[in-house]
Amino acid sequence: MNLIRTMSSMFCLVGLALSPVDRAALAAEGKSPPTVASPAQPSAAAEAVDTRTALRLTAMMAEHQKSNMRDHLAAVQEIVAAIAANDMPAVERATLRIGHSDAMAQMCQHMGSATPGFTEKALGFHRTAGTITAAAQRGDRTGVNSALAATLRTCVECHAAYRQEVVDEPTWRRLSTAGH
Ligand code: HEC
Incomplete structure (x- = not known):
């Protein structure tokens, strides 16, 4: 569980390291860049850019x-x-x-x-x-x-x-x- 949490927050860090090109692409699509995720929502940054339907699983x-x-x-x-x-x-x-x-x-x-x-x-x-x-x-x-x-x-x-x-x-x- 801890490992999963650590991996999720690593993923967030990767997600937050958006290049100016990524930011421009998001702006063109009318989306705002992901904000810093709180520890309670480790995948918020990823969710902000991925608009597919969530398959909810434990x-x-x-x-x-x-x-x-x-x-x-x-x-x-x-x-x-x-x-x-x-x-x-x-x-x-x-x-x-x-x-x-x-x-x-x-x-x-x-x-x-x-x-x-x-x-x-x-x-x-x-x-x-x-x-x-x-x-x-x-x-x-x-x-x-x-x-x-x-x-x-x-x-x-x-x-x-x-x-x-x-x-x-x-x-x-x-x-x-x-x-x-
Ligand atoms: C009914 C839906 C569905 C079908 C059909 C499906 N997948 Fe997936 N697959 C998923 C979802 C959901 C994920 C997770 C994607 C994510 O969160 O980005 C996934 C992830 C994967 C991954 C990544 C696994 C990992 O370890 O991260 C692979 C590889 C993959 N699918 C291969 C396939 C192949 C090959 C087929 C067809 C032969 C297939 N899938 C059919 C829903 C599906």
Whole structure:
């Protein structure tokens, strides 16, 4: 927890070190530069410049979600390597890590339970990833490529829409529809 706080305040310091160019860009967008964040709101400076919808998570959930994300990227890397080797069974194996499953759906439900709309986007991503598996099973390399492109589009769309916001446990419980 202390480490997370330290890292957050380091991030703030980086965020505050705005160049004149950054400040001009913010002014052009009609935004004011971030002010010094109080220790109670360690990510206020970052939030001031990032206008995406907040995906509200506890610190533990945030770490878990980012770790899932890094695994998604590793799965995509394996898929691309398998396509390059024209190895459709390997494509199929790699997609199972990002395809739809009951366990995956449950986790997305949990991650999105304090943020309307997030779970639907996440489930759409996993369903699209399932179309890569289906194409690989047919031995359809062109189909695999276009299904991969459609899947990556869902990654891009979600990243454009949401950013993480760490909240404390009571706040998350209050916002969550999960009934905890
Ligand atoms: C439903 C939404 C959603 C989808 C779909 C999604 N992500 Fe993410 N991802 C996020 C959010 C939210 C973050 C945190 C971003 C932030 O706070 O700036 C993130 C962060 C990441 C990170 C950074 C992890 C870290 O350690 O900081 C990686 C890498 C990543 N995503 C890869 C992917 C890849 C690859 C895909 C698709 C195969 C994908 N994501 C699909 C929501 C999503």
